[in-house]
Amino acid sequence: MLILDHLSKIYPNGTRALGDVSLDVGSGEIVALIGGSGCGKTTLLRLISGLELPSLGAVSVDGEKISAPHPAVGIVFQEPRLLPWLTVAQNIGFGLDHLPKAERDARVDEALLRVGLAGYGPRWPRELSGGQAQRVAIVRALVTRPKALLLDEPFSALDALTRASLQDHLLALWDSHRPTLVLVTHDVEEAVALADRAIVLQPKPGRIFADIAIELPRPRDRLSQDFAEAKRQVMSALDGSLTQPQPSTQNSKAQAAGWW
Amino acid sequence: MSEAGTLEQPLERQQAAASSASRRFAVSGSTLLLGFVLPVGAALAYEAAFRFGLVQARLLPPPSKVGSTLWDLARSGELSTHVIATMTRVLLGFGLGALVGMLLGALTGSSSTARKLLDPTLQALRAIPSLAWVPLFILWLGIFENSKIALIATGVFFPVYLGVMAAIANVDRKIVEVGRAFRLSKTALARRVLLPAILPDFIVALRSGLGLGFMFVVAAEIMGASEGLGYLLVDGQQLGKPDQILAAIIAFAILGKIFDWLLVSGSRPFLTWQDSHSRAA
Numbered sequence: 001m002l003i004l005d006h007l008s009k010i011y012p013n014g015t016r017a018l019g020d021v022s023l024d025v026g027s028g029e030i031v032a033l034i035g036g037s038g039c040g041k042t043t044l045l046r047l048i049s050g051l052e053l054p055s056l057g058a059v060s061v062d063g064e065k066i067s068a069p070h071p072a073v074g075i076v077f078q079e080p081r082l083l084p085w086l087t088v089a090q091n092i093g094f095g096l097d098h099l100p101k102a103e104r105d106a107r108v109d110e111a112l113l114r115v116g117l118a119g120y121g122p123r124w125p126r127e128l129s130g131g132q133a134q135r136v137a138i139v140r141a142l143v144t145r146p147k148a149l150l151l152d153e154p155f156s157a158l159d160a161l162t163r164a165s166l167q168d169h170l171l172a173l174w175d176s177h178r179p180t181l182v183l184v185t186h187d188v189e190e191a192v193a194l195a196d197r198a199i200v201l202q203p204k205p206g207r208i209f210a211d212i213a214i215e216l217p218r219p220r221d222r223l224s225q226d227f228a229e230a231k232r233q234v235m236s237a238l239d240g241s242l243t244q245p246q247p248s249t250q251n252s253k254a255q256a257a258g259w260w
Numbered sequence: 261m262s263e264a265g266t267l268e269q270p271l272e273r274q275q276a277a278a279s280s281a282s283r284r285f286a287v288s289g290s291t292l293l294l295g296f297v298l299p300v301g302a303a304l305a306y307e308a309a310f311r312f313g314l315v316q317a318r319l320l321p322p323p324s325k326v327g328s329t330l331w332d333l334a335r336s337g338e339l340s341t342h343v344i345a346t347m348t349r350v351l352l353g354f355g356l357g358a359l360v361g362m363l364l365g366a367l368t369g370s371s372s373t374a375r376k377l378l379d380p381t382l383q384a385l386r387a388i389p390s391l392a393w394v395p396l397f398i399l400w401l402g403i404f405e406n407s408k409i410a411l412i413a414t415g416v417f418f419p420v421y422l423g424v425m426a427a428i429a430n431v432d433r434k435i436v437e438v439g440r441a442f443r444l445s446k447t448a449l450a451r452r453v454l455l456p457a458i459l460p461d462f463i464v465a466l467r468s469g470l471g472l473g474f475m476f477v478v479a480a481e482i483m484g485a486s487e488g489l490g491y492l493l494v495d496g497q498q499l500g501k502p503d504q505i506l507a508a509i510i511a512f513a514i515l516g517k518i519f520d521w522l523l524v525s526g527s528r529p530f531l532t533w534q535d536s537h538s539r540a541a
Contacts, residue, residue: 049441051437051440051441068443069440069441069442069443070443071443074441075441077434077437077438079434081434081435081437081438083435083438083453083456084533084534084535085456085457085459085533086456086533094438094442094452095442097448124532124533124535125533126533126535144442
């Protein structure tokens with residue numbers, strides 16, 4: 001459904017953020033992209049969203065090539081990024097301008113209800129807590145009913161309790177229309193709690209190190225043995241990705257020469 | 261020259277002054293009353309000193325004399341003629357200067373090519389004290405209304421231009437990206453994201469511009485007018501009527517305050533969303 005075909009990204013300053021990433025994500029699948037800092041997680045997500053374009057390769061959704069932000073792909077950023085001059089309800093309805101007012105209002109009300117913020121519609125974003133604001137940001141991206149939703153470390157700024165509750169909210173929202181979710185995270189527990197697959201990335205340049213299937217039934221018990229085992233598996237892959245020597249000495253010599 | 265120099269205050273200072281002024285709106289009634297103690301007390305003391313013959317008050321007339329002069333001017337209809345003349349000039353000059361400043365500021369704020377092309381020239385022109393244009397404006401546009409309005413518009417233009425340009429250039433990239441992610445067209449992005457984002461700064465720029473507009477209307481009217489509050493000032497000086505000068509100054513103060521208040525209260529409904537310090541205080 002979502003196909004990344006040999007993606008590379010080289011920034012104008014010469015930084016090679018991503019080198020040859022290929023990935024095939026099925027419809028309704030939840031994929032966590034996990035890796036240390038600087039491994040190109042966020043770059044990868046921005047390429048999928050169409051906010052940035054790959055230097056090489058292509059992204060396609062249901063066979064359609066992504067060359068600009070696409071209606072089938074929604075994105076949630078690390079910060080809520082609510083528009084401060086719009087009320088909570090207007091923020092959620094921001095992407096629904098094309099719909100008649102009655103339907104827009106209905107969708108907004110339903111969304112508020114689903115994330116436990118019924119009655120918050122007329123409030124200003126400044127009146128919300130961090131967790132509430134991020135819930136609003138998630139439903140703002142979901143009310144347009146995208147086929148794929150991208151989330152860029154959406155819960156990283158929140159405390160552990162709020163984070164766990166938001167993860168549950170996200171799964172409940174996902175369950176209603178089953179969009180494909182691509183979630184960038186640096187939190188192993190989050191990856192195991194949410195994802196069907198954890199894609200471990202390796203830095204310099206960013207590429208896929210391991211693709212780990214997490215076949216735990218939902219709802220997942222965070223204290224179970226299987227959960228701990230899955231966590232351990234992802235964790236050890238993550239360790240491997242960071243300590244892995246460069247592919248070959250010859251190659252790295254060539255790279256060093258290039259750098260000089 | 262030095263007078264013109266003080267007119268061209270850096271925008272930051274004007275903005276700081278404007279924001280501290282808006283914060284002052286929030287003070288409670290008793291604090292407000294406290295602010296009146298000094299001026300009212302001084303006026304009463306001076307009035308008393310005059311009544312008891314302690315001062316001559318030939319050059320500084322007592323408040324009662326200024327008040328009665330103002331009252332006479334108002335009753336004879338003379339005051340309204342002058343106020344209307346001044347207001348018309350301010351409004352036309354302000355409208356023209358603010359409009360051009362807004363358009364050019366929007367252009368240079370949103371396009372880096374336009375900024376590179378236009379901004380250096382405009383900054384160079386800004387360095388010229390606006391009053392230095394007066395002789396040219398009079399040569400080009402005559403001694404009547406046109407040159408006065410051009411001078412006021414020049415004064416209003418620069419703070420509005422700078423304010424709008426800086427506001428647009430400083431809009432949060434992350435918020436703009438939200439607009440892009442929702443596939444807004446250029447015009448929709450401007451209307452739904454950029455415009456509301458710059459509105460608070462834009463209002464401050466307009467207020468700075470309005471303040472300068474009032475300064476320049478005085479300059480323009482002092483330099484030659486047959487009506488207007490500035491004419492009252494010159495007339496009072498030439499005929500040795502300090503009470504008339506003070507009456508005109510008071511009229512200017514009231515007029516300026518009313519215009520500023522209109523601007524602030526007119527924009528307030530659009531700014532209730534702000535998460536500002538003064539709201540918390």
